Amino acid sequence: MWEDISRWAILTVVWVVVLVRTPAMLRDANQRPLWVVLMVIALGAIPIQPWFADWIDQLTGDPKFHNLFRGLFAVLDAAVTWRFVVHIAGRKDTRWHSPLVSVYRCSNPDKHSRGVTRGYARRASMNHSSGGRWFRAALAWGVGVAITICYYVAPAAQRFLPSPDGPFALYNLLIFLYLGISLGAAAWQMWRHLPEVRGRTLRAGLALVAIGNAMEVPFAAIRLGERLTWFASPVLTDVAFYASAARFLMVPTGCVVAAFEPMRTALLYYFRRIRLYSLWRSLRAATPEIALARPMSRWQDFATMDNAWERLHRRIIEIRDSAFYLHDTWCWPELVDRAAKNADGDRIGVTARWLEVAKRESLAGSPKRYQPVDKAFLPALAADESTVREETRYLLRLRRELGSPAVQAFAASIRQDSVTGH
Numbered sequence: 001m002w003e004d005i006s007r008w009a010i011l012t013v014v015w016v017v018v019l020v021r022t023p024a025m026l027r028d029a030n031q032r033p034l035w036v037v038l039m040v041i042a043l044g045a046i047p048i049q050p051w052f053a054d055w056i057d058q059l060t061g062d063p064k065f066h067n068l069f070r071g072l073f074a075v076l077d078a079a080v081t082w083r084f085v086v087h088i089a090g091r092k093d094t095r096w097h098s099p100l101v102s103v104y105r106c107s108n109p110d111k112h113s114r115g116v117t118r119g120y121a122r123r124a125s126m127n128h129s130s131g132g133r134w135f136r137a138a139l140a141w142g143v144g145v146a147i148t149i150c151y152y153v154a155p156a157a158q159r160f161l162p163s164p165d166g167p168f169a170l171y172n173l174l175i176f177l178y179l180g181i182s183l184g185a186a187a188w189q190m191w192r193h194l195p196e197v198r199g200r201t202l203r204a205g206l207a208l209v210a211i212g213n214a215m216e217v218p219f220a221a222i223r224l225g226e227r228l229t230w231f232a233s234p235v236l237t238d239v240a241f242y243a244s245a246a247r248f249l250m251v252p253t254g255c256v257v258a259a260f261e262p263m264r265t266a267l268l269y270y271f272r273r274i275r276l277y278s279l280w281r282s283l284r285a286a287t288p289e290i291a292l293a294r295p296m297s298r299w300q301d302f303a304t305m306d307n308a309w310e311r312l313h314r315r316i317i318e319i320r321d322s323a324f325y326l327h328d329t330w331c332w333p334e335l336v337d338r339a340a341k342n343a344d345g346d347r348i349g350v351t352a353r354w355l356e357v358a359k360r361e362s363l364a365g366s367p368k369r370y371q372p373v374d375k376a377f378l379p380a381l382a383a384d385e386s387t388v389r390e391e392t393r394y395l396l397r398l399r400r401e402l403g404s405p406a407v408q409a410f411a412a413s414i415r416q417d418s419v420t421g422h
Contacts, residue, residue, distance in 0.1 A: 033084040079140035085186040089193040172227035180220030187214035205257025212250030219243040269308035279399040283322035286362040326358035352401035356411040
């Protein structure tokens with residue numbers, strides 16, 4: 001009962017993902033291997049249905065043909081899963097977003113100071129050789145053709161019965177060796193690749209794929225032993241069942257996580273950009289000389305959802321550009337000294353104070369100063385290796401500090417002194 005409920009729950013989720021993500025995944029060549037895996041998983045519910053078995057047996061006139069079809073489908077499942085894993089493990093300098101790490105946007109943006117954009121995660125490029133791809137395809141086709149030949153060579157009465165010799169022994173040997181070796185290799189390759197995946201959500205999804213595929217190895221070994229009558233026991237039968245169930249649950253779940261990761265990260269970047277709007281707009285308004293275009297309204301910004309990562313990255317760069325421009329143009333050494341004393345040396349407090357004063361000076365049309373000022377209190381990088389998450393958190397703290405009563409009072413007093421000539 002539990003098995004049926006979980007199976008249908010997983011398949012329902014997979015079908016939802018296929019229906020929702022198919023257009024985007026088909027447009028991006030890097031996501032197509034994942035789409036193929038999801039389609040095979042989604043269609044995997046059909047061969048196991050009694051009505052399908054009856055239909056295909058009646059169609060072929062063979063009462064056991066549905067078992068051959070399931071075997072061929074298992075080979076297809078293993079082949080496309082292996083292809084998908086090699087695709088992921090072979091990526092270099094990828095960025096899975098397009099947004100799966102587009103398959104995959106690993107979420108670690110880079111240094112935007114000095115306007116350098118290396119990209120968050122690893123952007124698509126298949127570096128495994130075409131020879132390896134053709135070998136895996138040929139191997140899957142060879143196994144499929146061979147087990148079909150074995151099926152028809154074996155007498156009908158001996159098909160799918162345990163046997164240590166004969167054509168059906170070869171059938172069992174080929175299919176279970178292929179399943180164990182292909183999915184075992186896929187698990188090993190994915191596991192080796194996991195440390196290179198920086199996005200925690202994506203890493204968790206791909207870890208499920210790796211562990212699920214690893215479960216196929218004991219399943220294939222036990223089933224092969226049972227079919228060749230080497231050994232059989234209720235305990236081992238249960239182990240094989242649970243290993244198969246674990247793969248069925250883990251691999252689709254991991255693929256669903258990977259398929260939805262681009263949408264999740266895109267929404268995350270979108271909301272980060274929205275939260276930075278007020279800071280960005282106020283600094284852009286104070287530095288129209290360096291703005292390449294008129295700042296969009298809040299409603300336009302809210303309604304713009306495409307290119308989420310690029311727009312967020314651009315916003316962070318423009319905020320920093322405006323702050324640097326105000327620092328170079330309307331800041332002066334005494335202002336920074338007074339800000340440091342007023343803020344008791346709190347770095348972000350000092351930055352907020354001189355920045356608010358320089359912004360007011362610019363908006364008021366005050367003469368540009370162009371005085372050499374210590375750059376120690378420029379907006380800081382949030383970490384040694386900057387990430388958009390840390391950058392956004394830092395800039396949001398700066399925004400809150402700019403709006404605080406203490407900073408506003410300090411800026412008003414400096415502005416008053418500037419007007420009165422003190």
